[in-house]
Amino acid sequence: MVTVAAFARTAALVGDPARAGMLTVLMDGRALTAAELARAAGVTPQTASGHLAKLAEAGLLTVARQGRHRYHRLASPAVARMLEGVMAVASMPDAARPAATRAPSIRSPGPRDAALREARTCYDHLAGRLAVAMADSLVARGAVELGEDGGALTPAGEVFLRGLGVDLDAASGRRVFCRPCLDWSERRPHIAGALGAALLATCLDRGWLRRSEGSRAVAVTPGGRLALGRAFGYRQACACGDAA
Template identity: 65%
Template sequence: MVSTAAFAEIATLAGEPARAAMLQALMDGRAMTAGELARAGGVTPQTASGHLARLTEAGLVAVEKQGRHRYHRLASRAVAQMMEGIMQVAATRAVPGHRLTVGPRDAALRRARTCYDHLAGRLGVALADMLVEAGHAEIEPEAATLMPSGADLLASLGIDLAGRTAGRRARVLCRPCLDWSERRPHLAGAVGAALCSHCFAEGWIRRIEGSRAVAVTRKGEEALRRHFGIVVT
């Protein structure tokens, strides 16, 4: 069982405003430099280095070295799930005298965004809904199952799940992730990650600079309508 002290340490590390901003910036799944994270956190590079050292020591952030450069990313999917959970709880807090708004206020984030390595927002939920309605997947509050017809659909698009679910770094094939803005599940696990990667690789979506939001391209709109029968507004 996790000790109270360990729990409090992680909560304190993630709760400091600059560190929270850095962790949120890493939620799009990409690795970032200390300088980029300093700008995200609104602090000096020296202060950012201190924050990142503490986050790395606690196992919230991992560092990758490439030549002279050091890149930081979330240490695991568990950290990303923790951050998404905190944002869900924070988004439901009612401010006295203000109308409650759940999820991000940014319209682009609500439409489509990355949630670590999978798709979220209306796009992510629409994909999950389509798979369920067509009988390609089953989603329960705590678990999700990809049916054989769903695997066939993904295979027809050139998405191979075998490599993502085998070997030492095997991961859960399919799991639900409660969407921060839609309050309904989108798909995570190997299926969610594979769909997200495919959408980027095929040019169906593109990143919006400085944000976790992604834009659906014209090519993507046509492909999503043709292959999944969905239109994201």
């Protein structure tokens, strides 16, 4: 039985601006140190420490100590799904949201912003223009079906993706491991869930994409430009996310 108190406590944990900032940053799926999270949230380390202790104790985060660092990451896909759900509601076009008290949210990414819109990680899968293009291409080719409530990989899609080297068995024995996830920047769904994770893993394994240091942006490699263009008809909008 889930008590209303536990329900409220969980939501309240996400509802604090500082903690929300940390969780937002952790949505890229990586493990970050307390100091990095403190900077991201705009608070001092001691304040962040308190927040992180609460989040960990409630089971939203897991911590791994490595030397004198403590790495924090989202505890489970369920937490990521919850955060996605809140995002979806928060981004809904609702009645007159006064843009008055607009805190500087996250330190302005500046020129990196374009790279973020192009391709970035979203917990364990891809997001951005690349991810939306991949989803569109897969739907157009009849490889996956995507709806408001879920998605599915078709038999034809299974063949196609295996041909690309995507490891479909690692995820689960069934073909229903697909889930739409609303893209912040594109405002269109991309592919999340186990299939989304497998796609990202493949792109990284084959050297098509490379994670950026200290950012959730991912860069398309020269080889990736070729392979992604061929497989999904993807063409970069700009060269800003280029991998040297």
